[in-house]
Amino acid sequence: xxxxxxxxxxxxxxxxxxxxxxxxxxxxxxxxxxxxxxxxxxxxxxxxxxxxxxxxxxxxxxxxxxxxxxxxxxxxxxxxxxxxxxxxxxxxxxxxxxxxxxxxxxxxxxxxxxxxxxxxxxxxxxxxxxxxxxxxxxxxxxxxxxxxxxxxxxxxxxxxxxxxxxxxxxxxxxxxxxxxxxxxxxxxxxxx
Numbered sequence: 001x002x003x004x005x006x007x008x009x010x011x012x013x014x015x016x017x018x019x020x021x022x023x024x025x026x027x028x029x030x031x032x033x034x035x036x037x038x039x040x041x042x043x044x045x046x047x048x049x050x051x052x053x054x055x056x057x058x059x060x061x062x063x064x065x066x067x068x069x070x071x072x073x074x075x076x077x078x079x080x081x082x083x084x085x086x087x088x089x090x091x092x093x094x095x096x097x098x099x100x101x102x103x104x105x106x107x108x109x110x111x112x113x114x115x116x117x118x119x120x121x122x123x124x125x126x127x128x129x130x131x132x133x134x135x136x137x138x139x140x141x142x143x144x145x146x147x148x149x150x151x152x153x154x155x156x157x158x159x160x161x162x163x164x165x166x167x168x169x170x171x172x173x174x175x176x177x178x179x180x181x182x183x184x185x186x187x188x189x190x191x192x
Contacts, residue, residue: 001059003031003051004111005066007039008118011127012134019118019138020047022064025110028151028159030142035134044075052084062086065107068093117145148174 005022018039022032032050036043052058066072068090076088089104096102121141128134147165150156158165164181168174 001061002063002065002107004107005032005047005064005072006108006111006115007043007069008115010035010122010134010138012037012131013129014127017131017134018043020044021111021114021118022047022051023111023114025107028154029146030114033138033142035131035138037131039069039071041071041074041078044069044071045078048072048075048079052079058084058086060085063089065089065091065104065111067091067108143178147178 003022004025007018007020009016010019017035017037019035020043021030023030031054032047034046064086072088089100091101091104091108096105118141146160147158147162150158165174165177168177
């Protein structure tokens with residue numbers, strides 16, 4: 001019921017865009033990852049909405065831990081107007097000068113670590129020539145992070161286990177199987 005969020009920069013057509021991550025720090029699952037040309041309230045709303053869509057029923061004690069950017073408070077007001085309520089905890093600055101920052105900084109540091117992991121992989125690309133290219137790259141990064149990458153904090157297990165992938169002997173075969181499963185899912189969805 002507690003997720004952390006942050007945005008980081010990503011270059012598209014020579015201009016900075018923003019990647020909004022929302023992350024389950026306990027299960028190590030990236031829940032939301034939209035790329036936007038703007039760092040604005042609408043982008044924050046879309047990112048939070050992607051998290052909310054993962055719930056059958058939204059928990060009454062839902063909390064988001066974010067930085068001091070006011071777009072998240074405005075997004076909270078937007079959802080409240082539509083009957084969806086959650087708390088937003090803002091971690092401000094680099095030091096624990098207020099009680100909220102002191103209590104929630106560990107979660108904020110976890111999403112910052114996710115940003116560093118992403119940037120470590122992204123840096124070699126030097127940016128993308130299209131919005132579609134950036135979205136494809138981020139989607140593949142999230143697929144790897146959530147379904148294929150073992151995490152030390154999870155005792156070297158992947159966050160989301162797919163039994164069909166466990167049978168594959170190496171990473172290229174796991175990728176191929178994951179892509180096949182995704183294609184089969186899309187075909188099933190289209191036929192419904």
